[in-house]
Amino acid sequence: MIQAKPIHRNLIIIASVAIPIVVAVLFQVRVEGYDFSFLPRIYSFINALTAILLIVAVYQIKNGNRNAHERLMKINMGLSLIFLVMYVVYHITTDPTEFGGTGFIRYVYFFLLISHIMLSVVITPLVLFTFWRGITGEFSNHKKFAKITFPLWLYVAVTGVVIYWMISPYYQ
Numbered sequence: 001m002i003q004a005k006p007i008h009r010n011l012i013i014i015a016s017v018a019i020p021i022v023v024a025v026l027f028q029v030r031v032e033g034y035d036f037s038f039l040p041r042i043y044s045f046i047n048a049l050t051a052i053l054l055i056v057a058v059y060q061i062k063n064g065n066r067n068a069h070e071r072l073m074k075i076n077m078g079l080s081l082i083f084l085v086m087y088v089v090y091h092i093t094t095d096p097t098e099f100g101g102t103g104f105i106r107y108v109y110f111f112l113l114i115s116h117i118m119l120s121v122v123i124t125p126l127v128l129f130t131f132w133r134g135i136t137g138e139f140s141n142h143k144k145f146a147k148i149t150f151p152l153w154l155y156v157a158v159t160g161v162v163i164y165w166m167i168s169p170y171y172q
Contacts, residue, residue: 020121050079130149
């Protein structure tokens with residue numbers, strides 16, 4: 001069993017702070033001449049797949065299948081990294097899309113969008129700490145973190161898909 005050392009905790013904290021800052025800074029960058037307009041469909045699918053695999057991973061661990069759970073969570077970590085890269089590439093090469101809905105649906109959209117963005121920042125350290133505790137064999141702490149991480153990560157993944165569905169008619 002690998003023992004968690006303070007350096008790992010510090011790296012998780014640094015990554016958790018750096019990722020949203022780097023993403024925010026990159027949103028100010030515009031790279032012209034590339035068409036990545038197809039990416040939202042793909043990273044929305046990645047969000048949907050992540051949500052499904054999160055549920056399956058919880059099912060697996062509740063049924064005592066630790067190996068399947070671990071494999072699924074490693075896949076989810078990889079999917080999250082792929083999502084992040086695609087999301088940034090899309091947003092640095094494409095002008096922002098305005099939501100065109102009106103009335104009540106506009107409030108629903110912005111509520112989902114704002115809660116999704118805020119929780120995506122919060123979920124980063126939770127996912128990293130939960131994952132680290134799992135792969136280092138700190139299962140008691142892993143389970144405590146996972147009880148908070150799972151529903152928040154699932155919410156972020158599902159709302160990502162819903163937000164895509166709501167804004168996709170307005171893509172150019």
